Amino acid sequence: MPAAKTMKKLTLPGLIDPHVHMREPGATHKEDWDSGTAAALAGGFTAILAMPNTAPPVTSAETLQSTLLLAGGKACCDFGQYLGAGADNTASAPAIAPFSAGLKMYLDQTYGPLRLDDMTDWLTHLQAWPHGIPVCAHCEGKTLAAVILLADLTRRPVHLCHVSRREEILLIRKAKEQGIPVTCEVAPHHLFLSEDDIPAIGSGRSEVRPRLASRRDVQALWDNLDVIDCFASDHAPHTLAEKDSPTPPPGFPGLETSLPLLLTAASEKRLTIEDIILRCYTNPARIFCLPDQPDTRVEVDLDARYEITAAGAYTRCGWTPFEGMPVQGRVTRVTLRGKTAFEDGKVLAQPGSGRNVRPEVTTPPGVTLPD
Numbered sequence: 001m002p003a004a005k006t007m008k009k010l011t012l013p014g015l016i017d018p019h020v021h022m023r024e025p026g027a028t029h030k031e032d033w034d035s036g037t038a039a040a041l042a043g044g045f046t047a048i049l050a051m052p053n054t055a056p057p058v059t060s061a062e063t064l065q066s067t068l069l070l071a072g073g074k075a076c077c078d079f080g081q082y083l084g085a086g087a088d089n090t091a092s093a094p095a096i097a098p099f100s101a102g103l104k105m106y107l108d109q110t111y112g113p114l115r116l117d118d119m120t121d122w123l124t125h126l127q128a129w130p131h132g133i134p135v136c137a138h139c140e141g142k143t144l145a146a147v148i149l150l151a152d153l154t155r156r157p158v159h160l161c162h163v164s165r166r167e168e169i170l171l172i173r174k175a176k177e178q179g180i181p182v183t184c185e186v187a188p189h190h191l192f193l194s195e196d197d198i199p200a201i202g203s204g205r206s207e208v209r210p211r212l213a214s215r216r217d218v219q220a221l222w223d224n225l226d227v228i229d230c231f232a233s234d235h236a237p238h239t240l241a242e243k244d245s246p247t248p249p250p251g252f253p254g255l256e257t258s259l260p261l262l263l264t265a266a267s268e269k270r271l272t273i274e275d276i277i278l279r280c281y282t283n284p285a286r287i288f289c290l291p292d293q294p295d296t297r298v299e300v301d302l303d304a305r306y307e308i309t310a311a312g313a314y315t316r317c318g319w320t321p322f323e324g325m326p327v328q329g330r331v332t333r334v335t336l337r338g339k340t341a342f343e344d345g346k347v348l349a350q351p352g353s354g355r356n357v358r359p360e361v362t363t364p365p366g367v368t369l370p371d
Contacts (some may be wrong), residue, residue, distance in 0.1 A: 008303045010329075012277060014046030014296035014336065016284035017255060018101075018186060019136075019161060019232035023143045024070055026055025031237045031316045033074035034351045039235070039255040039314040040077050040363045041342040041349060044298040044331045046257075047077060047282075047290060047357060049101040052084035053114050061096050068099070068356060075354030076347060078293065079337065082136065084114045090124040099358055102134035102159075102288065106142040110209045110250060119146065123360055134288050136161055140210050143219035144168050148175045148182055157181040159287060162234050164190040164210040164218035173227045183287050185230035186221055188258045191322060194218045201321050204248035204340075208236075225271060227286065233258045237317035253315045255271045255321050263300065263329025290357050295338040315349060 017040065023031040031039075040048050050071070052058035058067050064083055071079050080101030083093060093103065105122060106114040116122060129135055136159045137147045144160060148171065151158040163169055163184045172184050189208065194215045198206040204211060221228070236251025243249070262276050284290065308322040334342035341349035 007082070008301065009272065009332075010044070010300040010302050012044065012273075012298040013281045014293050014298060014334070015280040016047045016049075016290060017045045017233050017235070017258070017280075018049045018230060018284045018288055019187070020050055020255065021237065021251065022050045022071075023054065023237060025067065025188075027228045028247070028311070029316070030239055030242075033071045034076065035314055035316040036235070036237075036255070037074070037076040037079065037354055038347040038349075039253075041334050041336075041347050042314050042331065042345075043233075044254040044259040044300070044334060046078065046293055046296050046298070046334065046336050047079070049080040049082060049288060049357070052082045052104050053106070053110070057084045057114050058082065059089050059114075062090065064096055064099060064325045065342065067148070067205065071354070072352065072356065074351045076341065076351055076357070077354045078347040078357055080288070080290075080357040085089045085116055085125045086114065087116065087118060087121050090121060090128060093125065094128045094130060096129045097133045098371070100133070101115070101357065102136055102359040103129050103159040105147075106134065107137055107139040107147060110138055110211070119150070122147065123150055123154070125160070126150055126154045129156075131156070132289065134159055136176050138162070141165070141168065145171060148172070148180060151182050152178075152180045155181065158184070159229075160184040161211055162187045162190065162232070163228070164213050164220070165217045169220055169224045169227055175222060183229040183283070184227070185232040186228050187232055188254060188261045189252050191218065191221055192261050192325075193321060194307060197321075202244070204215050204245065205240075205243045205319070205321060207248045207250045208252050209250040222270065223348060225275065228279060229283045231258065231276070235315075237315050239317055242320045243319070252321050253313075253317050253319070256313050256315060257320055259300075259331060260308065260327040260329050261322070262300065267302070267328045291359060293337060294371060295335065297335050298331060299333040301330045301332050304328065306330065312345070326347050
């Protein structure tokens with residue numbers, strides 16, 4: 001009788017995804033706080049930070065509080081909520097800052113209504129927003145160069161989201177060498193997909209911002225891995241009907257595929273397990289000033305080989321751009337504060353068991369909580 005195969009187990013700390021879109025309020029047919037945080041646990045993430053381009057967008061004390069109330073009643077893992085920067089909230093935003101995961105400035109076109117075109121508004125936000133609370137920027141190409149300049153002028157740390165191109169990562173390298181206070185993240189879809197994959201994915205389904213780049217751009221990200229502070233999924237779910245429509249919205253789901261892709265790269269010696277921990281736990285916790293999660297860990301079967309599929313995923317959108325891609329490494333158990341939150345494909349954490357990552361604050365000024 002053959003001996004039973006022994007699983008090669010790896011234990012990681014609870015991972016942090018600093019860039020996700022929950023779609024609640026306003027588009028719960030794509031995702032809500034329950035399904036999205038369940039997907040996070042299935043992917044090995046015990047804390048997520050949600051972007052503000054919802055409907056309505058999170059730009060005020062009232063919209064922030066209402067979104068946090070939704071999250072508090074539904075989230076299965078820990079969570080934070082960004083505040084969106086607008087031309088009309090430069091004066092009010094600083095008072096709300098302690099209740100948010102950080103400030104998000106949209107400096108290029110993306111999904112939703114938030115876009116900040118006037119650079120004087122960028123400057124006002126950077127000067128007024130409290131230090132010690134992160135500022136993140138959706139910026140590409142020339143706007144990335146511009147916000148690096150403003151970070152230097154204001155000596156204000158800025159986190160650059162979803163860097164995707166060679167020119168951008170090389171500029172960030174130079175900025176860091178000059179002591180400019182910037183950090184950056186890269187999404188797995190920009191590490192593992194290129195514009196050459198668009199025909200196989202489909203033109204509508206491959207719509208994402210920033211767009212998929214060239215193989216040369218992808219290689220430049222790998223060649224400059226030491227410049228990348230965080231891996232972030234930019235989980236941005238839309239339904240297949242929406243993606244296959246004449247006007248497909250940009251965005252990919254990613255919470256359940258990020259870690260398997262990174263573990264596969266580790267098995268291929270393209271990076272190390274230590275690289276993953278640094279960029280999915282250590283650096284996000286530091287950059288985003290997140291509290292410790294005691295007795296929290298993620299267990300992985302490093303030998304598990306399988307193909308990525310949307311079937312059985314917890315995300316509500318029902319598809320993945322990585323359909324059929326072979327990977328190695330599967331999350332088998334997630335423990336959050338001593339309780340098993342996910343095991344053998346099943347989310348066990350109850351909706352509402354997640355905690356706000358800004359636990360020391362309660363209600364933004366000017367807001368009255370419901371009885």
